Amino acid sequence: MSPRAKKILWLLLAAALVLGSGQMQKALNRDRERLGLTRVRPLDNAPPVLAFTTVALGGFRGLIANVLWIRANDLQQDDKFFEAAQLATWITQLEPSFTQVWLFQAWNMAYNISVKFKENGPGDFSDRWRWVERGIELLRDDGLSYNPNDTLLYRELAWFFQHKMGANLDDGNQFYKRQWAAEMTPLFGPQGTNLDGLIHPATAEARTNAQVLLRKYKMDAAFAQAIDDRYGPLDWRLPEAHAIYWGARGLEAARENPGKVKADDLITVRRNIYQSMLQAFHHGRIIPDPFNKTYALGPNLDLIPKVNDAYEILMQEDPGNRDHISIAHRNFLRDAVYFLYEANRLREAARWFHYLGEKYPDKPIVENQPDSLPKNLTLDEYAVAVVQIDIGETSQERVTAAVQGLLTRAYYELAIGQDDRYAGFKLIAGKVYENYQKKTASVKSNAGRIGLPAYDLLNRTVLNQLLDPEKGAPFAMRAVLRTQLGMPAETVPTPSAPVTGPGESSTNNAPAK
Secondary structure (H helix, E strand, O other), X not given: OOHHHHHHHHHHHHHHHHHHHHHHHHHHHHHHHHHOOOOOOOOOXXXXXXXXXHHHHHHHHHHHHHHHHHHHHHHHHOOOHHHHHHHHXXXXXXXXXXXXXHHHHHXXXXXXXXXXXXXXXXXXXXXXXXXXXXXXXXXXXXXXHHOOOOHHHHHHHHHHHXXXXXXXXXXXXXXXXXXXXXXXHHHHOOOOOOOHHHHOOOOHHHHHHHHHHHHOOOOOHHHHHHHHHHHOOOOOOOHHHHHHHHHHHHHHHHHHOHHHOOHHHHHHHHHHHHHHHHHHHHHOEEEEEOOOOEEEEEOOHHHHHHHHHHHXXXXXXXXXXXXXXXXXXXXXXXXXXXXXXXXXXXXHHHHHHHHHHHHOOOOOOOOOOOOOOHHHOOHHHHHHHHHHHHXXXXXXXXXXXXXXXXXXXXXXXXXXXXXXXXXXXXXXXXXXXXXXXXXXXXXXHHHHHHOOOOHHHHHHHHHHHHOOOOOOOOHHHHHHHHHHOOOOOOOOOOOOOOOOOOOOOOOOOOOOO
């Protein structure tokens, strides 16, 4: 065969292979699209490096990403975090549709890298907070922009708010909460409830805030209002509200794309919601401390009906995991009865105690007491048993509720003339507080993470609530308390005027110590 004929033959063979490759690529693209493995269409507003690699490198992107991943891990081991973070950005750009890339890189920043940074000063975890926030931004701003229907990304984002910020397992959690509240307060207002103002902004400032919420934080105010109607009222300055928001967005994405969701993934998203609701019940109320210009967190007892509804709905939506959810539901009901009783909301406590007995009649309700079935105990007996357990507890939330509940009951006894019982409840409250502080102070790292608010702050908060002319105790009880505590008689105050502390200039609202 002549050289010319060989060249023609090779060219024809090459053309046939190219044509066959093109047909094969179409089939592969269809399979990738069906399985959700990659995005065949060009990405909107993609950075130049991603646009180039998508078109020019094709299948080699995975190999390059693997090399960068190994290099990023080596840099992190050498504490070169910023260089590793840059490589992480390139990795996510090379594989924007690979869910695990986003999950790992965001987790690595928020959990692994962040804890490498210690306090800059007492209670100052600003360096650590930057990495936590960067992990949130990576999922919210980047991962979901490329994968808006990926339920797992919503689940992970909700988990960061619920666990990393909302729980108290990180020494810097109180700093994270304060930083987040500082960011959210201008948007949601000083009470964390300004949703209508974001949906229907009436001023230039309100319109700006609505745009910031949408563009920077990627949140739809109307959807947030729907979440608040169903699960609230929530304080949107706190991370639990945002955990519920992103969990609900994940469930919505799953409903819209049922073919791309695994059934096992949905329970984890639902857990984001009901566990965050439980946290909002445990510590979803901000207690201002104007003297130290800070705040503490206390139980939000008004959420109890909505938390219960959330559990009931989730058990209906996920019958396969009903038994697991029911365990958490029963524990919540026990806490609800306990917290209400301590807060002297006895009628509500009795109603929920009856509901607990009807719902779980064959389950013990006191730890390590198998015979403590609801039918075997009165409400008073149950509450006393739990208080006795809490004296030895090291749960920040439960002990905070115990101390405030005991103080509330003490002032109630004072108002009805039971001076000895008043003194007894005050004494017990102080002992519970001291016992907890001694236990947690024995481990130095626990002090800022799970320490209680100042005892005087808790006492002042309880008294403020009781003496509130609009939402507090009846007028007669307020009058007796003021007399017994040596306070001036109540006048007609400015609405929602705060109760000030001893020795301050306010005329008629200073509580006694």
